[in-house]
Amino acid sequence: MICFFFYALWVWALPPQQAAEHPVALAADFDAAQCSECHAEKQQGKHVHSAIAMGCTACHTVETKGETTRIGLTMPAGEICLTCHEQAKAEKDGMLHRPYEQKRCVVCHDPHSSEFTAQTRAPMNALCLACHKERAEVGESVELFAGQKLSGEEFNQIPKIGLDATLKFGHPMGSHKVADAPNPLQAGEKISCLTCHENHAAAREKLIRTTEYKGKKMDVCDACHLANDEANMAEAQKRADELEAQRQKEEQMRSKQPSTMPQKPPRPKDKKP
Numbered sequence: 383m384i385c386f387f388f389y390a391l392w393v394w395a396l397p398p399q400q401a402a403e404h405p406v407a408l409a410a411d412f413d414a415a416q417c418s419e420c421h422a423e424k425q426q427g428k429h430v431h432s433a434i435a436m437g438c439t440a441c442h443t444v445e446t447k448g449e450t451t452r453i454g455l456t457m458p459a460g461e462i463c464l465t466c467h468e469q470a471k472a473e474k475d476g477m478l479h480r481p482y483e484q485k486r487c488v489v490c491h492d493p494h495s496s497e498f499t500a501q502t503r504a505p506m507n508a509l510c511l512a513c514h515k516e517r518a519e520v521g522e523s524v525e526l527f528a529g530q531k532l533s534g535e536e537f538n539q540i541p542k543i544g545l546d547a548t549l550k551f552g553h554p555m556g557s558h559k560v561a562d563a564p565n566p567l568q569a570g571e572k573i574s575c576l577t578c579h580e581n582h583a584a585a586r587e588k589l590i591r592t593t594e595y596k597g598k599k600m601d602v603c604d605a606c607h608l609a610n611d612e613a614n615m616a617e618a619q620k621r622a623d624e625l626e627a628q629r630q631k632e633e634q635m636r637s638k639q640p641s642t643m644p645q646k647p648p649r650p651k652d653k654k655p
C-alpha cells in the first residue's frame with residue numbers, strides 16, 4: 383500500500399516522459415508550429431515521416447515554467463509508434479525480431495526523417511550489420527546509430543554472421559552473395575539482407591521470407607534460384623538465337639555472291655588396286 387503510494391508519487395512526478403531541459407527557453411505561449419525555425423532538418427530529407435505533418439506536439443511535450451522549458455515525449459518512444467502503427471503479433475505473424483518485439487523502433491527508424499527507405503537510420507545492409515557483425519572491440523557498451531548505445535553484454539548475445547572483408551559475400555553459406563549483385567526476383571534491385579529475411583516478423587525460423595514466384599508461394603531460396611536459372615536460360619537462348627540469326631545472314635550473303643572461294647579440286651578417284 384505504502385509502496386504503491388510512493389510508486390504513484392514517483393510516476394506522477396515523471397511525466398512528461400524523460401523531459402529534458404531544452405537548451406533554449408521558449409515563451410509559455412510558444413507556437414509549436416515554429417519549432418522548425420531551429421529544427422528545420424527534422425522535416426527535410428529524402429524520406430520524411432508522414433507524422434511530422436501533424437506537428438511536433440503529436441509526439442513531444444513542451445512545458446515552460448519560468449525561465450526553463452522542458453521538452454519530452456508524450457510516452458516512451460516505442461509506445462508512441464504503436465499509437466499509430468499496429469505491431470505484428472506472434473500468434474498471427476510468426477516469430478518476431480527481438481528489437482521489434484521490444485519496441486525499440488527508434489533503434490532502426492529515425493522518427494523524423496532520413497535518407498533511406500522507411501526512414502531507417504542507415505542503408506541496407508549496414509543497418510543489420512551494426513548488430514549482427516563482430517566488432518574488433520566491445521567495451522562496456524557499443525554505439526549504434528545517432529549516439530544510441532547497447533550494453534556490451536547485450537551485444538555479445540546477438541548472433542553474428544561471417545562475411546568476407548568487403549561485406550559482400552560469405553553468408554548463409556560458402557561464398558553466397560548478400561550485397562552488390564542483381565536480385566533476380568526484383569528487376570533493378572540489389573540483393574540484401576532483406577531479400578532473404580524479414581525485418582519485423584516472419585512465419586519461418588530465422589526470419590526467413592516466404593516469397594511468391596509466378597503465382598506460387600515458395601521458399602525464397604527456390605524462388606530466386608528458379609528466377610536466376612530462368613534468367614540464365616533466357617540469356618543463353620537469346621545468345622543462341624542471335625548466333626543463329628547471324629549464321630543465316632552470312633549464309634544468305636554467301637549464296638547471293640558468286641563464290642570467290644577457290645574450289646577444291648575434285649577428289650581423285652581412289653584407285654583400286
Ligand code: HEC
Nearest residue numbers: 402403404405406414416417419420421438442444453454
Ligand atoms: C530558438 C531555437 C529553437 C527553437 C525555437 C526550438 N528549439 Fe529545440 N533545440 C534547439 C537547440 C539549439 C537544441 C540543442 C541542439 C540540438 O539538439 O539540435 C535543441 C534541442 C532540442 C531537443 C533535444 C534536447 C531535449 O530537450 O530533449 C528537442 C527534443 C527539441 N529541441 C525539441 C524542440 C521542439 C519540440 C520545439 C518547438 C516546441 C523546439 N525544439 C524549438 C533550439 C531550438
Ligand code: HEC
Nearest residue numbers: 417418421424433434437438440441442455459462488493
Ligand atoms: C512521430 C513522433 C514524433 C514527431 C511527430 C516528432 N518527433 Fe522529435 N522525437 C521523437 C522521438 C521518439 C524522439 C526520441 C528519439 C530517440 O530516443 O532516439 C525524438 C527526438 C527528437 C529530438 C532529439 C533527438 C534528435 O533526433 O535530434 C529533437 C531535436 C526532436 N525530436 C525534434 C522534433 C521536432 C522539431 C519535431 C517537429 C518538427 C519533432 N521532433 C516531431 C518523435 C517525434
Ligand code: HEC
Nearest residue numbers: 432433436440459462463465466487488491493499500501
Ligand atoms: C501520429 C501518428 C503517427 C505516429 C505517432 C507514428 N507514425 Fe509512423 N506513420 C504515420 C503515418 C500517417 C504514416 C504514413 C502511412 C503509412 O505508411 O502507414 C507513417 C509511416 C511510417 C513509416 C513508413 C514510411 C515509409 O516510407 O514507408 C515508418 C517506418 C514509420 N511510420 C515509423 C514510425 C515510428 C518508428 C514511430 C515512432 C517513433 C512512428 N512511426 C510513429 C503516422 C504515425
Ligand code: HEC
Nearest residue numbers: 463464467469481482485486487489490491499500502581
Ligand atoms: C531491426 C530494425 C527495425 C526495427 C527494430 C523496427 N523496424 Fe520497422 N522497418 C525496418 C526496415 C528495414 C523496414 C523497411 C522494410 C522494407 O524496405 O521492405 C521497416 C519498415 C517499417 C514500416 C513501413 C513498412 C510497413 O511494414 O508498414 C513501418 C510502419 C515500421 N517499419 C514501423 C516500425 C515500428 C512501429 C517498430 C517498433 C515496434 C519498428 N518498425 C521496428 C526495420 C526495423
Ligand code: HEC
Nearest residue numbers: 480481489509510512513539540541575579581587588589
Ligand atoms: C539493435 C540490434 C539489432 C539490429 C539493428 C538488427 N538485429 Fe537482428 N537480432 C537482434 C537480436 C537481439 C536478435 C535475437 C537474438 C536471440 O534470439 O538471442 C536478432 C535476431 C535476428 C535473426 C535470427 C532470428 C532467429 O530466429 O534466431 C535474424 C535472421 C536477424 N536478427 C536479422 C536481422 C536483419 C535482417 C536486420 C536488419 C533489417 C537485423 N537483424 C537488425 C538485434 C538486432
Ligand code: HEC
Nearest residue numbers: 507510511514541542543553554559560574575577578588
Ligand atoms: C541468400 C539468403 C540470405 C541472405 C541474403 C542473408 N541471409 Fe541471413 N540467413 C539466411 C539463412 C538461410 C539463415 C539460416 C542459416 C542457418 O540456420 O544456419 C540465416 C541466418 C541468419 C542469422 C541467424 C544466425 C544464427 O546463428 O542464428 C542472422 C543474424 C542473419 N542471417 C543475418 C543476416 C544479415 C545481417 C544479412 C545481410 C548482411 C543476411 N542475414 C543476409 C539466409 C540469408
Ligand code: HEC
Nearest residue numbers: 554555556557558565566567573577578602603606607610
Ligand atoms: C536473391 C537471389 C538469391 C536467393 C534469395 C538465394 N540465392 Fe543462392 N545464389 C544466387 C545466385 C545469383 C547464385 C550464383 C549462381 C550463379 O552463379 O549462377 C547463388 C548461388 C548459390 C549456391 C552456390 C554456391 C555458392 O556459395 O555460391 C548455393 C549453394 C546457394 N546459392 C544456396 C542458396 C540457399 C540455401 C538460399 C536460401 C537461403 C539461397 N541460395 C538464396 C541467388 C540467390
